[in-house]
Amino acid sequence: MDRAHDRTSVNLDDVAALERGDPYGVRHVLAEFAAQCRVARGLRPEPRPQATTPRLVTVAAMGGSAASGDLLAACAAETLDVPVLVHRGYGLPPSARPDTLVIATSYSGDTAETISAAQAAIERRTPLVVVTAGGELARLAATRGVPQVTLPSGLMPRMALGYLFFPQVEILRAVELGVATETEVEESLDVVEALGKELGPERPVDLNPAKQLAQAIGGGLAVIYGGPTTAVSAYRWKTDIEENAKVLATAGVLPEMNHNEIEAWSAPGARRLHAVFLRDAGEPREIERRFAILRELIGDDAGGLSEMWARGRGRVSRLLSLAVLGQWVSYYLALLRRVDPWTVPRLDEFKRRMAAPGRDCH
Numbered sequence: 001m002d003r004a005h006d007r008t009s010v011n012l013d014d015v016a017a018l019e020r021g022d023p024y025g026v027r028h029v030l031a032e033f034a035a036q037c038r039v040a041r042g043l044r045p046e047p048r049p050q051a052t053t054p055r056l057v058t059v060a061a062m063g064g065s066a067a068s069g070d071l072l073a074a075c076a077a078e079t080l081d082v083p084v085l086v087h088r089g090y091g092l093p094p095s096a097r098p099d100t101l102v103i104a105t106s107y108s109g110d111t112a113e114t115i116s117a118a119q120a121a122i123e124r125r126t127p128l129v130v131v132t133a134g135g136e137l138a139r140l141a142a143t144r145g146v147p148q149v150t151l152p153s154g155l156m157p158r159m160a161l162g163y164l165f166f167p168q169v170e171i172l173r174a175v176e177l178g179v180a181t182e183t184e185v186e187e188s189l190d191v192v193e194a195l196g197k198e199l200g201p202e203r204p205v206d207l208n209p210a211k212q213l214a215q216a217i218g219g220g221l222a223v224i225y226g227g228p229t230t231a232v233s234a235y236r237w238k239t240d241i242e243e244n245a246k247v248l249a250t251a252g253v254l255p256e257m258n259h260n261e262i263e264a265w266s267a268p269g270a271r272r273l274h275a276v277f278l279r280d281a282g283e284p285r286e287i288e289r290r291f292a293i294l295r296e297l298i299g300d301d302a303g304g305l306s307e308m309w310a311r312g313r314g315r316v317s318r319l320l321s322l323a324v325l326g327q328w329v330s331y332y333l334a335l336l337r338r339v340d341p342w343t344v345p346r347l348d349e350f351k352r353r354m355a356a357p358g359r360d361c362h
């Protein structure tokens with residue numbers, strides 16, 4: 001068993017113990033996620049962006065902010081004939097030209113890669129909208145008259161998914177790209193609200209699938225698999241587990257993993273792994289069969305295997321519901337592992353060292 005984890009000593013139904021293990025109150029942030037989404041729906045860029053429909057949309061972002069772009073791209077894939085790309089890195093790819101819309105998204109506004117993407121868009125005269133709660137990116141947008149959505153500050157970027165995502169849906173709507181209908185957005189808010197009640201700390205393990213899954217993963221490692229629609233959710237679960245619970249997780253996607261990764265399950269270490277299938281009632285019959293066969297082939301090798309189902313009809317609900325579930329699972333996993341789910345000291349230290357002037361590379 002992982003030494004950082006002592007499952008016997010943390011009772012997930014002991015609300016006082018959860019409070020002690022969560023000094024920054026992540027439980028409140030997660031419980032208020034539906035309210036966050038409702039506020040986010042009302043946020044708009046100022047000044048208004050040009051209404052020309054682009055040929056390509058590029059969301060430039062990193063980490064938790066990029067997760068909102070993944071969600072946007074996954075929703076857009078069902079509805080738009082204009083591709084939505086998520087660019088994680090410095091500058092912009094050559095595909096970003098004057099007929100592209102760049103959405104530079106950084107919750108803190110101080111992410112070097114995203115600032116450099118915004119600068120590249122300004123230099124190339126590519127239409128640009130900024131989504132941020134402040135920092136250098138907000139200053140750049142204000143100086144250059146770039147349309148900007150100003151988000152409420154004070155959260156960890158990965159916990160601001162609602163603030164980051166819904167304004168981007170509105171930005172695309174403003175350029176005649178309908179990612180989701182009003183009905184779909186409303187449905188997603190209801191689904192997220194209901195889940196908040198079902199997964200929170202007051203809900204006991206017996207009735208709480210997020211607590212149950214965190215306990216089942218326990219001191220092992222989570223291997224998350226999604227299908228074509230839920231692949232982005234699998235990646236989001238991986239990063240939430242890594243940042244909140246401070247333990248490695250991997251994410252894979254069907255059908256691709258059937259062609260390579262499946263072999264890794266014959267390794268002796270497989271017993272330490274807990275497979276999580278992120279399922280979607282709308283997935284094609286072929287994908288359903290692939291999950292069933294995968295279960296047959298790896299079920300006996302894995303330390304455990306769980307299936308979690310997306311909720312709702314529209315794609316926004318289905319993907320947001322899995323994101324909410326992943327947030328809570330990673331939260332409980334952090335508490336079981338006795339680590340603070342809020343702070344990210346190595347990530348901060350990395351940024352600090354990168355920003356230090358005159359640092360040589362060897």
Ligand code: F6R
Nearest residue numbers: 063064065106107108111157158
């Ligand atoms: C921290 C987090 C990180 C950040 C990333 C980029 O909570 O989620 O993954 O999102 O370091 O920072 P922002 O989102 O501020 O551009």
